Amino acid sequence: MANKKKVIVTGFEPFGEHAVNSSWVAVQELEQLGLGEAVDLHVCEVPVEYQAVQSLLPSLWKEHQPQLVVHVGVSGLATTVTLEQCGHNKGYKRLDNCSFCPVSQCCMEDGPDCVKSVLDMDVICKRVNDSNIGVTVSVSKDAGRYLCDYTYYTSLFLGQGRSAFVHVPPLGKPYSSQSLGRGLQAVVQEMLTLLEEEHSEKDDKHNEHCNHKH
Template identity: 60%
Template sequence: MDNSKRNELKKLGLGKDVDLHVYEVPVEYQAVQSLVPSLWKQYHPQLVVHVGVSGMATTVTLEKCGRNHGYKGLDNSRFCPHSHCCIEGGPDCIDSVIDMESVCKRVTASGLGVAVSVSKDAGSHGRSAFVHVPPIAKPYSGEDLGRALQAIVQEMLDMLDQAKEKIHCQHWLWIEVR
């Protein structure tokens, strides 16, 4: 995600009850495997949202599950795990506890003018979520994407607050993948 999207979300914020932390995480297997766990340990977040820019995306896409296998492409440091897995020995697929269909419907109904869709292809697990966004001006402005991300995250937090098993935590952590 480029600086304009990151700055737009920081400017909009997520309300006084939410601590927003924005980190740029390189698209590198080894960097993700070391940085993400250290951020979880540091902040103990209620929710983590990973945002990635997809040149193929035409909507803001909420990912329902994360796949662990089938990674054959080189990352930005020209590395690919020999096992072709993100986490060796991990499950094939991990579904998010967040009802992405409901988040999509609520954000769409809010009338932001940004198309939001749900994918089952890649993405999230546990108290994490992955959102793909299109590049700036293809078709949305940085402001449009910032407002859409703000609405999506607020819906996700509301959903977690209404869950039977509440996760008590004072922090919000936003992980940015580019």
């Protein structure tokens, strides 16, 4: 299949109290499940380091030219699979795994304060919850001003909004790794469906425009 969709999904390495990072565990489960024949899924583990993110993300976007990049992170506060709508530029004061934080405390010196995903997370949330896969999904507009938010903002900027961020709870609180993998699979499949729908709507509008008779 020449026109396989390329999707990159990332998780994070352990940090702080998260000796096992459920985001990377969930992404590995997703890799086992796959996203169907039409999707070429590439996964990678992201270091919890601002500078590593700065060098890794441009190469991921450039090298793979993905249709969609989904970053997954753990949140000790999350009890659901949480879809983040936007990434923020400022407020990065918390030290990373190398005891570093950006001097400017922002992702991009002159970047916009907030970049939104082209995906409507409310729509995806509703569709996944309606499908009753046994994992509850919710939506958030604050990814927490640490490496999750930092990565998301950078990725949204690089991919013109064709990125998504999913926060997952720690393992067993309440979901198993298998459940998280299934939840991620459902979420990413809905994201791809939505992108496709938006794409065909654009085509329809374009065709209407071209076909009108004078």
